[in-house]
Amino acid sequence: MALLEIKDLTLRFGGLCAVNALSLEIEDGSIRSLIGPNGAGKTCVFNCLTGFYKPSEGEMLFQGTSLVNKKPHYITYLGLARTFQNLRLFKEMTVLENVMSGMHCRTNAAFLTTVLRTKGQKAEEKHIREVSEECLDFVGILDKKNYMARNLPYGDQRRVEWARALATQPKLLLLDEPAAGLNKDEKARLIKLMHRIRDERSITIFLIEHDMGLVMKISEKIFVIDYGVKIAEGTAQEVRDNPKVVEAYLGKEEEEESA
Amino acid sequence: MALHEILLQQLFNGLLIGSFYGLVAIGYSMVYGIIKLLNFAHGDIYMIGAFCGLIFLTIAAPVIGAGWPSLIVGLLISMTLVGLLGVVIQRVAYRPMLKAPRLSILITALAVSMILYNTVMILSAGRYRVFPAEVGTESFFIGTLRFTETRIILIVAAFTLMFILHMFITRTMYGKAMRAIALDRDTCQLMGIDVYKIIAITFFVGSALAAAAGIMAGVYYGTIHFFMGFLIGLKAFTAAVIGGIGIIPGAMLGGLLLGLLEAFGTQIPFIGTVWKDVFSFAFLILFLIFKPNGLLGRAESERM
Amino acid sequence: MAETKIKRKVTDTIDSVIITLFRIFDNKVYRYTFLFAAAAFLIVLPNLSSRFTQEIMTNLFFYVVVCLGLNIIVGYAGLLHLGYAAFFAVGAYTTGILSSRMGMDFWLTIPFSVFAAVLAGLAIGFPTLRLRGDYLAIVTLGFGEITRLTIRNLDITGGAVGLIGIQRPVLFGITLNQISHFYYMFFILAILAIFVSYRLHDSRMGRSWEYIREDEDAAAAMGINVTTSRLYAFVIGSSFGAVAGSFFAAKMTAISPDSFMFIHSVMFLMAVVLGGMGKIPGVVLGCIIVVLIPEISRDIGQYRLLIFAVMLLIIMLYRPQGIWPDRPTISAKE
Structure with a gap:
């Protein structure tokens, strides 16, 4: 059984459809990435998974337990931990705290x-x-x-x-753009760290990333979304050769960093 | 009086009191809308408005009397002065706090409120003051319903002010800028809107309306007091929440509804006048819990 | 700007004095010597001083208890509470009614008073703590007024006149009826309040409040139940107020709605904010200011609140952390 299973996840804001009937599975012990152009709805998927947004439709199963309508803290308790795209540390407290x-x-x-x-x-x-x-x-x-x-x-x-x-002792780690703002050296260390997390602590990793190079290097399988719809899925090579993905990325200008 | 007459009479009373609440609620709502601040001092602004009117009438009475003409002049002068006071408060106390944590700015607002009413308490020796307006007290009847000229004029004046405000918000650039800032302050700044100027105008308009309500309350009740702003501040906040805080027509609607609710509430035997305020506050709390976005507000987002 | 320079100089001077004090008190020997000396002084004080001094000091201890309770809500959990006097009233009236109308022993009324405060805290906190933070300020304000008006209008609470004939507590066969008795009683309560506050602050629970205050979403993402944590703070803080209220009732033997006005809630809040929210020495300092200043110069009478309000504004504008400075971060150690 997959560790995480998303079925027909849909998220609407008013008339806007941020995520549209997205389905995907994450196997235990894997490293998976979700990529897509800016504004494709990647972070929205994470926010649904971690209970910050309430999905309009669809089902999310974590080890067979539904995550729909669960509060963020309970989802963390179940074993899903996340990092934020724009760091959200408790700035006035010590690192240890x-x-x-x-x-x-x-x-x-x-x-x-x-x-x-x-x-x-x-x-x-x-x-x-x-x-x-x-x-x-x-x-x-x-x-x-x-x-x-x-x-x-x-x-x-x-x-x-x-x-x-x-420290939350997760089974699945959701990383929102972990390489954003890092230099080449730091990125290399990041890749090593991700492998160590998976291998030494047997934590499954699901990440959102912008940096295609990094994604291609690390993930065994990649999901590509655009305008909230999944347009491709497969290994780095398969995704790279997929004409839809090429179009989504090259069909328009890369914009500046945004959610 | 027959039941329907009592109800009609209360309807009129409710609309009158409700229009005072509405005028004060507008200021609450505008300020909340634009900088997300619960301006605790707003009730005291209303009180200052009443005292401004009193001072003007006292000075003007020997010269031009204290009838309607001098009331109107007094109203306009007080609105201007109190509006400026609102701008000064905004500049001194709130503007430096715009980026501070929410708790700090709330406490700042509380401090401003206390400074205002304690100052007036000291100046007025803490006593009730008679509002020296000399306006008609003769009443006339429509059927068996009793009206006074004063009340009719007050209610017309309140609605006129609300109408002017509505035009200001919907038909001018300022109104548009105000709504834009409420949506996204930083972007507005980038688009070249003078954000601080618009915030200052918001405080001016909100304070001026509260001052107008204060003077009208002075005419209506006949006496004013340094602590009169506390209760109406709370009630106007209730009104703003009922309508949907940040939404200006909502504040007017909420004010009228709350006025009506209280007027009819006093007619329910169990509640009566003793429990009137308890009734209003309980209503506020229930409303906040069950419909925090108000009658005209949209659900904020699908965030849990 | 000369003004800013002077301001900075004043702030720096205050800071450097207190940071020096911090350094001295980092030494355990000095710290315990000082605390011991202070405690010894306060213990012998009633024998050396007039009734009037004892009365003021008792009032100060009472303020410390109440304000530390409020500090848990405002300082630790970051929730603006504008109706704290209501919880204090709940305690006072629970004891008052049970004691004067049913003849219950004072000590037995305390669990009831805590229980009543917990219930009231849950009733107000549970539905509102999930709302926007600033709505809570209004709800607590409204609740404070509802409580006062209800007490005023009910028969069992004695209406506007209030309750009389609340029995004095008896301890080891001695009826506590002297000011020195109450001096010691509130002194012990204040020590207890400091102790509990200190332990709470340095714990899993205390940290969870700090996380929520810093970043609510991040705290939730780390597995902290924001609503429950806040509810804990709310209920614990309310219980402090209720216990203080019970002892207040026993000391006064008569209570009326006039002791539980909005202005009292504001005075408590003032003490917490002036000294420094969330910092125990800061809160104690705030209490000293709020209690002692009006006593030291009696003629400021009517200007008292105005002066405090102006101080509050200045503190918020120029020194939001309160008079007591934050602990210097460099010296953070095990």
Whole structure:
């Protein structure tokens, strides 16, 4: 059974159809990409999956559980974590605190245990800290754990987002344009990191990307959408040769970065 | 009086009170629409308007009397002055806060409100003041319904102001710019619209209308008080929410509806006048919970 | 601009003084010595001072309890609450009614008062916390007025006159009826409130409020249930107010709706914001300002609120973090 299954997903805003009858499947342990020109509705798909938008029609099954009408926090609890296209760190908090947020849904200390600072609560706090540090170590910025998030360079901020998503202990990681704004070196490291995440932590990866080169290198299978409709699906080679994809990309000017 | 007569009388009362609410609600709604600020000080602007009218009438009475002509002059002068006060408040207190967190700007608005009413409290020694308008109190009857000339004039004046505002919003460039800024402030700035000027005009218009309502309330109730803005501020906010906050015709509609609701509410035996305000607030809370976008508002988006 | 320069100089001076203090207090020995000395001073104070001083200090402790409760809602969770006096009233009247009308022992009324506040907090919070943040301000304001008007209009609450004959608490066979008794009682409550606030802040729950305050969507995406978290803050904060209300009722033995006006909600909020939202020493400092300034110079009487309002505006415009500065970030350590 596929880890994630999207069937006829449709999202309308007023009269505008942002996503139109999209169907796709993501197998456990794979790396999949969703590409398409600007404004094709890629981020909308993610927002539906993570509960930020309510789809107008269609079904989304994660390990057989429907994600429709579920709140974002519950979807994260189920094992879907995401990063944001424009970084959404807690800027005024330290890097470590940022990553600790991911552990929230895996822990449960409440009012009384907190005030009494019971043994269980202390152990849990320690556990939160350890897991978070381990995640920071994994992405390679453990040495910066006490920095304010806003004081980090852009590339490191991205890594904090990754560590934060990993701390939620997901089964499926949704990455929204992970390579945006990175230089060539950083991109190479990013590819390595994605492979490590999949291989060492057995987390499935589904990403949206603009950078065709990166996508071609990393994903075993690619979905292409344009105007909310899936126009192609297959390996890098197949997609590249598909005339519809060529038309979608070359038929019009590439615009500047936008949602 | 027969039941239908009581109802008709209350209909008239409701429309009158409702038009005051509507005038104040417009300012709330306009400001919320353009900079997403709940201007807590708006009720106090209304109160300042009433006191401005009082001061003018006191000065003008020996010269031109305190009848309708001097009331109208007083109304226009007060509207201008209070409108300018609104602009100053906007410039000093709100403009530096436009990019600050929402909580900060709300607290700023609260501080402005307190500064206004405490200043007036000190100046007026905290007492009720008689509003010195000398207008006809003689009433006439249509059937068994009692009307006073004053009330008729007030309601006509309120509706005239609303009509002028409506024309201003729909027929002028300012109105168009105002609506554009409400949609996207940054883009407007890029398109060469002087955003701050439009925001200032919005405050001017909103404050002027509240001042007009304050003077009318002074004429209608006969006395004014430094704390009179608190309750009407809350009620006008209710009215703005009922109509759909940010939507100007909605504010007018909401004001009238709330006025009617209260007028008829007092006729329900269980509620009566004692529970009138509780009734209004409960209505506000229920409305916020079940229809937060108001009667004329569209669902904001499909976001959950 | 000379004005800005002066402003910056003043701010910098305040900051450098307090940051120096921070440095000193980073040393555990100094910190505990200071806290111990302060506690010792406050414990012996009633023996050294007049009734009047004790009365003011009791009022200060009372403010600390109430404002720390409000701080959980406004400072920690970032929810503007304009009707906090209502929760304080819920506590006071629960104790008042149970004690004066049913003769219940004071200590037994406290669980009821907390329970009532939790219920009221849930009733208001549950439907409204999912709404836009600024609507909550209005809902709480409306709720505050509804509560006051209801208390005024009902028979069981004694209407506009209020309740009289609330029994004094008895502790270890001593009836607490001296000002020094209440001084110690509120002193202990204030210490407790500080302790609970401190532990909450440094916990999973406290962090979740901070995440939500910083970025609601990102917090939700990290698996934090935004509504539930806020509801917790709302209910815990309300319970603080209710407990303070119960003790207030016992101290006064008579309560009336006039003690729970909008202006009281505003004064509590003022103390929280002036000192520095979300920071425990800041809130205590805010309470000291709000309670002591009017006492120190009695003749400012009618100007009191105006002065506070102007201070509030200036703080919001020039120093939104409050008088107490944020902890310098460089010294963040284990």
